Amino acid sequence: MVHFFQWVTLGMNDNCITEPMPEIEIRPQTNRHGLFLIALGITLFLVVLLIAQFYWREYQTILIFLYLTTFIISFSGILKRLEPPFSFRLSPNKITYHHKYGQWSFSWPQIKRIAVVKETTGLETIALPYIGVKLQNLEQLTKQISPRLANRLIHEQKPLISFAIRHNLMTLSEGVIHFEPYKLSHGNMVSGPLAAFLYHCQALETAFGYHLFIPESSVDRELSSFCTLLSQCQHASTNYQDIGNNSAKF
Numbered sequence: 001m002v003h004f005f006q007w008v009t010l011g012m013n014d015n016c017i018t019e020p021m022p023e024i025e026i027r028p029q030t031n032r033h034g035l036f037l038i039a040l041g042i043t044l045f046l047v048v049l050l051i052a053q054f055y056w057r058e059y060q061t062i063l064i065f066l067y068l069t070t071f072i073i074s075f076s077g078i079l080k081r082l083e084p085p086f087s088f089r090l091s092p093n094k095i096t097y098h099h100k101y102g103q104w105s106f107s108w109p110q111i112k113r114i115a116v117v118k119e120t121t122g123l124e125t126i127a128l129p130y131i132g133v134k135l136q137n138l139e140q141l142t143k144q145i146s147p148r149l150a151n152r153l154i155h156e157q158k159p160l161i162s163f164a165i166r167h168n169l170m171t172l173s174e175g176v177i178h179f180e181p182y183k184l185s186h187g188n189m190v191s192g193p194l195a196a197f198l199y200h201c202q203a204l205e206t207a208f209g210y211h212l213f214i215p216e217s218s219v220d221r222e223l224s225s226f227c228t229l230l231s232q233c234q235h236a237s238t239n240y241q242d243i244g245n246n247s248a249k250f
Helices: 004-009 034-055 060-082 138-144 147-156 158-166 193-208 223-249
Strands: 024-026 088-090 094-099 102-107 111-121 124-135 212-215
Touching: 024 223, 034 060, 088 223, 102 138, 102 147, 111 223, 124 138, 124 158, 124 223, 138 193, 147 158, 147 193, 158 193, 193 212
Parallel strands: none
Antiparallel strands: 024 088, 088 094, 094 102, 111 124, 124 212
């Protein structure tokens, strides 16, 4: 792993152009302790199995409940292990978000703004558990997000829609999933999950000012720290590319 402040110091010779791009890999909170939960569930199952050999008739109901508990613990661990090992890969070229339903990926110049999502209601400022990403052009999403992930994110981001409707940031009709085709600026039509997601992002951008939302559970640190890291990455990527261009002239 190469930290981003090192991106701008990766040598000034021709070799730096042929070296692999440095990457920062971010592990999500969602897959932590997966092996521990699986091991714990199996261990507890064996303990309950041993106890049941002697007290099954007396405590049958309790033991059945304990069996179910061990299965739930083990199953939770298995679900955590099925999550991608890394939620983000950050390189000088792009940011890539990995989800078990797919991924989205954008080059840094395609991103206009990154910030923790906050909303002021009356005299109170509420920090939501998301980082917002505003794109230079929403239509970039049509080629840079998988349809399966687009469909999934519509459902995962329902709390944002509910919050926006509750605080009059959008109307109820704007928060409804739209199934009609989406017309792009050059006249082409997009249909299916991608069209629904474009309408969804459009509504959220009107309410919060961002197109994409990174949930707190997908990062390995506080949102403010991760937001700062992303901003540093975006800035450092420009310096890295400038160095690469200058090196190519030598």
